[in-house]
Amino acid sequence: xxxxxxxxxxxxxxxxxxxxxxxxxxxxxxxxxxxxxxxxxxxxxxxxxxxxxxxxxxxxxxxxxxxxxxxxxxxxxxxxxxxxxxxxxxxxxxxxxxxxxxxxxxxxxxxxxxxxxxxxxxxxxxxxxxxxxxxxxxxxxxxxxxxxxxxxxxxxxxxxxxxxxxxxxxxx
Amino acid sequence: xxxxxxxxxxxxxxxxxxxxxxxxxxxxxxxxxxxxxxxxxxxxxxxxxxxxxxxxxxxxxxxxxxxxxxxxxxxxxxxxxxxxxxxxxxxxxxxxxxxxxxxxxxxxxxxxxxxxxxxxxxxxxxxxxxxxxxxxxxxxxxxxxxxxxxxxxxxxxxxxxxxxxxxxxxxxxxxxxx
Numbered sequence: 001x002x003x004x005x006x007x008x009x010x011x012x013x014x015x016x017x018x019x020x021x022x023x024x025x026x027x028x029x030x031x032x033x034x035x036x037x038x039x040x041x042x043x044x045x046x047x048x049x050x051x052x053x054x055x056x057x058x059x060x061x062x063x064x065x066x067x068x069x070x071x072x073x074x075x076x077x078x079x080x081x082x083x084x085x086x087x088x089x090x091x092x093x094x095x096x097x098x099x100x101x102x103x104x105x106x107x108x109x110x111x112x113x114x115x116x117x118x119x120x121x122x123x124x125x126x127x128x129x130x131x132x133x134x135x136x137x138x139x140x141x142x143x144x145x146x147x148x149x150x151x152x153x154x155x156x157x158x159x160x161x162x163x164x165x166x167x168x169x170x171x172x
Numbered sequence: 173x174x175x176x177x178x179x180x181x182x183x184x185x186x187x188x189x190x191x192x193x194x195x196x197x198x199x200x201x202x203x204x205x206x207x208x209x210x211x212x213x214x215x216x217x218x219x220x221x222x223x224x225x226x227x228x229x230x231x232x233x234x235x236x237x238x239x240x241x242x243x244x245x246x247x248x249x250x251x252x253x254x255x256x257x258x259x260x261x262x263x264x265x266x267x268x269x270x271x272x273x274x275x276x277x278x279x280x281x282x283x284x285x286x287x288x289x290x291x292x293x294x295x296x297x298x299x300x301x302x303x304x305x306x307x308x309x310x311x312x313x314x315x316x317x318x319x320x321x322x323x324x325x326x327x328x329x330x331x332x333x334x335x336x337x338x339x340x341x342x343x344x345x346x347x348x349x350x
Contacts, residue, residue, distance in 0.1 A: 137297060138259045145296040 003051065003084040005030040011052060015045055022091075029089055036092040039075070040102045043090070046079060047107060054079040054088065060104065060114040062122040064096075066148045072096035075124055077104070094124070096147075103129040121146040198336070205249070205275065206333035207237040209326075212248035214268065217255030219282040219316040231319040236326055245271040250329065252322070253308075256284035256292055257299040269306040277333070279325055280308040283315045290315055 008030055012020045020042070022033040034042055046054040058078040065072055071093035080087050094101055103126040104111040115126045116135040123144035126132055134141065143150055211233075215223055226233050227241060242248040245268045257265055269276070280302045283289045288300035302308060309332060312325045 136260070141296070150296075 003081060003086050005086075005088075008052060008086075008088060011049065012042070012045075016042065029087060031089040031091070033074075033091040033093065036075070036094050036101050039077075039090075039092045040104065040107070043077065043079075043104055043107055046088075046090075052081065053083050054081050056080040056082050057104070057108040057110050057114075058087065060111055060118060062118045062124050062146075064122060064147050066096075068093075070095045073099050073122060073124060075101050075118065099124045100127050101125070102127050105129055120144070123147065199334075202334050202336065206330040208240075209238055209249045209277070209329070209333075210240045210242050210247060211238055212245055212251045212268065212272070213241045213243050214251050214265075215254040216257060216261060217284065219254035219285070222316045222319055222322060223252055223254045223281065226319045226322045231323060233323060233326060236323070236330065238326055245269070246273060248272055249275070250277040250279060251306075252279045252281055253285040253302045253306075254281045254316075256289055257302050257305065258297045259299060260297075262299050262305045265302065266305050275333075277310075277329055278302075278306050278308045279310045279312065279322075279329060281312045281322060281325070282317055283313065286311050286313065 005025055005028075009023055009032070012032065016034070016038070019038060020032055020034050022031070024031050043054075046052050056079065058080045059076075060078070061076050063074040063076060065074065073094050073096055074091045075094070077090040078087065079090065092101060099122075101124055103115055105115060105126070106128070112130070113135060115124075115129055116132060118124050119126060119129075119132050120134045120137055121144060133139070137145065215221075225231060227238075233239070238250075245251070249272070251269060251272065253265070269278070280286050284292065284298070285302045285308075288298045292298040299305060310325045310329050312321050314321055317325075
């Protein structure tokens, strides 16, 4: 029988217990979170386990939740099991003062550039990354443009209000 | 007094001395330049698709002397900035422009190249108009402009070259102001 979301959840709870939490299924996609210190252990387990076999990193990105104090930045991993063709989403949260998360680039080579991109736009500091520098923006840029604390450039524009991008603005 | 003849593309100035020859040569050179402008293949976003369309059979800018699209700035006369210029691309564009041999001309095609564009204006990454980076000769509004608009811009550039360099000379001889 092929792998199901319930089975993945069961395996994770058997292995890690309490720390793995926040399970939900949005549009059939299993999603969960864990403390940021455990991200490599969980990714390695999902990779190595004979039943789970999540060996393809589809995407790695970050999300900024400025109002969620202590959990301002989320690093999101999208994994794919190519044998059973099933996907999952795994999040770790970090505070914005010390946005340190262990790098996944030793496990997935594709994480190298995606972590650089995430650093470029959100300033997540991936510990152990071999070459953590800006990849898409100019090297001279001195801020992280997708963090919501940085407003859009032209405050006189009314057709593109900051509120539409979750950055305050005049429309409430 | 200036005389314009039918079969010679220039003016014969009846002034004494070498001015006659110089004036004629300038016009001939400008005429020659304007009818053999080699564009650089440089497209940074969707306007590039329209530019390719103008290059291909349906619109065919080779009818006006633009057929030899070059992939190196050293052999190109005109750069058509077809698309958004982002901050990271700006030094590249400047370098390409600097590598082109004089005389060189620039066409800014579409809203992004003119002003940063209708979509990307209010961002951290886009240059608000290619004329912050290189001097522009002809602007084409549109998003993207129709191929006919690019043809019109190419012909306008030819008129500009043929009519000389100063604003007064352009006004004097432009087909817009007969």
